Amino acid sequence: MSKLVxxxxxxxxxxxxxxETHGLVKHYKGRDGVVEAVRGVDLRVEAGEIxxxxxxxxxxxxxxxxxLTTLLSITSGTAxxxxxxxxxxxxxxxxxxxxALQEAGLDPRQTGRELLVLQCxxxxxxxxxxxxxxxxxxxxxxxxxAADRRIKGYSGGMKRRLDLASALVHEPQVLFLDEPTTxxxxxxxxxxxxxxxxxxxxxxxxxxxxQYLEEADQLCDRIAIIDGGRIVREGTPAQLKIxxxxxxxxxxxxxxxxxxxxxxxxxxxxxxGVVREVGA
Amino acid sequence: MSYTWVLGxxxxxxxxxxxxxxxxxxxxxxxxxxxxxxxxxKIFPSTTGFLDGQNYAAFQLxxxxxxxxxxGTAALFLVEDIEGGYFDKLRSSPVPRTSLVLGxxxxxxxxxxxxxxxxxLLALPFGxxxxxxxxxxxxxxxxxxxxxxxxxGFMQLIALKTRSAAxxxxxxxxxxxxxxxxxxxVPRHMLTRPMEVAATFNxxxxxxxALRSLILQDMVWGRVLAGFGVVGALGVVMVxxxxxxxxxxx
Numbered sequence: 001m002s003k004l005v006x007x008x009x010x011x012x013x014x015x016x017x018x019x020e021t022h023g024l025v026k027h028y029k030g031r032d033g034v035v036e037a038v039r040g041v042d043l044r045v046e047a048g049e050i051x052x053x054x055x056x057x058x059x060x061x062x063x064x065x066x067x068l069t070t071l072l073s074i075t076s077g078t079a080x081x082x083x084x085x086x087x088x089x090x091x092x093x094x095x096x097x098x099x100a101l102q103e104a105g106l107d108p109r110q111t112g113r114e115l116l117v118l119q120c121x122x123x124x125x126x127x128x129x130x131x132x133x134x135x136x137x138x139x140x141x142x143x144x145x146a147a148d149r150r151i152k153g154y155s156g157g158m159k160r161r162l163d164l165a166s167a168l169v170h171e172p173q174v175l176f177l178d179e180p181t182t183x184x185x186x187x188x189x190x191x192x193x194x195x196x197x198x199x200x201x202x203x204x205x206x207x208x209x210x211q212y213l214e215e216a217d218q219l220c221d222r223i224a225i226i227d228g229g230r231i232v233r234e235g236t237p238a239q240l241k242i243x244x245x246x247x248x249x250x251x252x253x254x255x256x257x258x259x260x261x262x263x264x265x266x267x268x269x270x271x272x273g274v275v276r277e278v279g280a
Numbered sequence: 281m282s283y284t285w286v287l288g289x290x291x292x293x294x295x296x297x298x299x300x301x302x303x304x305x306x307x308x309x310x311x312x313x314x315x316x317x318x319x320x321x322k323i324f325p326s327t328t329g330f331l332d333g334q335n336y337a338a339f340q341l342x343x344x345x346x347x348x349x350x351x352g353t354a355a356l357f358l359v360e361d362i363e364g365g366y367f368d369k370l371r372s373s374p375v376p377r378t379s380l381v382l383g384x385x386x387x388x389x390x391x392x393x394x395x396x397x398x399x400x401l402l403a404l405p406f407g408x409x410x411x412x413x414x415x416x417x418x419x420x421x422x423x424x425x426x427x428x429x430x431x432x433g434f435m436q437l438i439a440l441k442t443r444s445a446a447x448x449x450x451x452x453x454x455x456x457x458x459x460x461x462x463x464x465x466v467p468r469h470m471l472t473r474p475m476e477v478a479a480t481f482n483x484x485x486x487x488x489x490a491l492r493s494l495i496l497q498d499m500v501w502g503r504v505l506a507g508f509g510v511v512g513a514l515g516v517v518m519v520x521x522x523x524x525x526x527x528x529x530x
Contacts, residue, residue: 069372073530094374105365109297110290121286122373150297166369 016083018174018205019045019068023077026063026229037063039229040077045222047173050196050206052220054213056264060229061209062102065178068207069099082173095123098167098175098204102182104159108152112143112162115151116169123170137165141195157188164195174205181215193219213256223256225263233263283375287383288390294357295391305351305395309344310402316340317406320465330467332496337406341399342491343464345420346484348395349428350455352448354384355435359445371529381436381522388432392425399424408495416494419504423494426511427487431455433518440525458484486510 026038038060045051055061066072068079070090079086082096107115113134120130138147141161146154154162160180167175177196181189196219200206210216216223217237225233233240240259244250248262295302317337324336331339361367370380400410400420410417438451461478462485468476479485490507493500 071368071371071530091374094372097372099369099372101365101368103365105367105369107290107294107361107366108364109294114290114293118286118290119369119373122283122370122375124374163369 016080017044018047018049019043019051019079019081019207021064021068021077021079024064024067024074024079025076026060026067026072027075037229038067041226041229041231043224043231043234045174045205045207047205048200048203049221050200050208050219052216052223053207053209053226054211054216054223054260055209055226056266057211059226059264061226062178064226065101065176065207065209069097069101069176070094071099095170096173098170098172099178100160100163100167100176100180101178104163106151106159106163106166109150111148111150112154112158113138113147115162116166119166120169125169133169137168140168141165155188156184157191160184160188160192161195164192164199168199168204172204174207175199177206177208179209179211181210181212189215213260217256225260227264233259283379284382284386287370287375287379288386291354291357291384291387292390295353295387298353298357301353301356305348305353306398306402309348309399312347313337313340313344313403313406316343316465330470330496332411334409334411334496335407337403338408338495339492341403341408341495342488343459343462344403345396345399345424345491346427346459346488347455348399349392349424350431350452350459352432352435352452354388354391354432355439355448355452356445358384358436358439359443359448362439362443363445377526377529378523381440381526382519384436385429385433385519385522388429389425392428393421395428396421396424410495411497412494412499416499419508420491420494423487423490423504423507423511426508426515430511430514430518433515433522437518437521437525440522440529458482461485462488464488483510483514 021041021043024038024041024043025036028035028037041060041064053061053064063072067074068081068086070086070093074087081093084093084096086093110118116134116137117127117130120133121127125133135144138144141164143158143162143165146158151159151162164177164180167177180196181192184192193215196206196208208216208220220237222234222236223240224231235243237256237259241254241256244254244259244262245252248254317335317340321336324331324339326333326335328336358367361370367380400417410420412419435448435451439448442448461475461482463471463479468479468485468489471479486506487510490504493503
């Protein structure tokens, strides 16, 4: 667990865990009947952690994140983010969390600066404060030169950095990043990793979903693996590797890939195209 | 209201930065005005009773104004926001859900006013004048802008429900039957009986007749109020349905 957890112990903003769910369930009405996307997820993420949420495609990662971020209704169970019940007080929860979802959701017709100023205004900042905060964030993510260009001309890496910045306008206590490096080249991926570490270094809890196992290994204090809508493993990367090594009596320490494959009941042959490894 | 206005300004900026979407809303209605005038202008000279001394272009202008106000491009921009993920970004902010849909409708009022003014100015060279005077002119553009809100409200419902550009675009085509089930080419009393009945049940008829009375006649309050009444009632329905839809949006 990160030393930030200890530092946060005295932080009046943090009374309980950063994220806590009990029996979280999501059912959809599909064409072929009810789809059970999430089937009773219990999670506890401590303040100050970088928490990795892994799973194969369709396992329930994004659905869980969308429930935690108030974008999707909860079928049953409870979810609290930064001490707030997201189902009961969604607006209060929104003020405490930042959200950057898959494939940076940005408005291509605005400039980077306009987008950040608008986002600040949506968090009730005055026009002057919004302009000042936008400038700070542009400097932070190294987009000052491109600030007054329209976003449709930005590269994938620039868009991802801007998306990160837009999730930080209100200095959230918990930052949700849904597959933040999907589709990025290795250099841009490294930049995003650095940003995530820096944001966490300032005390923000990061809840990160990813399909890249090396990313989780590099960044995360703890991880959980979801499969078929249920949590099948949870712990630090080191704990999970040791547990697998001991259980299977392996001579060498397994990789996080091996942990993932074991947890999801898949083999390397079966999951070709599902599990991707990156060497950033 | 401040959140609504902040989002409305963004929607206006979006419209101004997409002239390729804005220009057809002027060009196509003007095209229909010219074509309809060319086809029927000689049949209905300015001495025709229902033209009140103006030419047939004055009779046709309301159809063009309603057409211009019925493009619903704001709803297509909304679908782009949904498909691109920006709508979720907006939804994850602590903004009242109502502002997320009202912002675009407020922008549509402003845009509708602008388009209506430009259309009337473009129509002046055809010899058209607004017989009801300056107040009538203001009512003319206000009614057109409010109709634009009604129509975009309808298109937004389709956008929020289907989240599909194709479905939203197709939904827009509903206007064409409504436009032609009106006293589009001649006054209602000159229509065949079945068409007259259809036009009487079509709410667009009352908006068109209100616009037409403002152009051709001095203030005929009965007609004007009927038009505003229809637009007001439909506007309330559309806003309420939009609010319901956004509150249940998952």
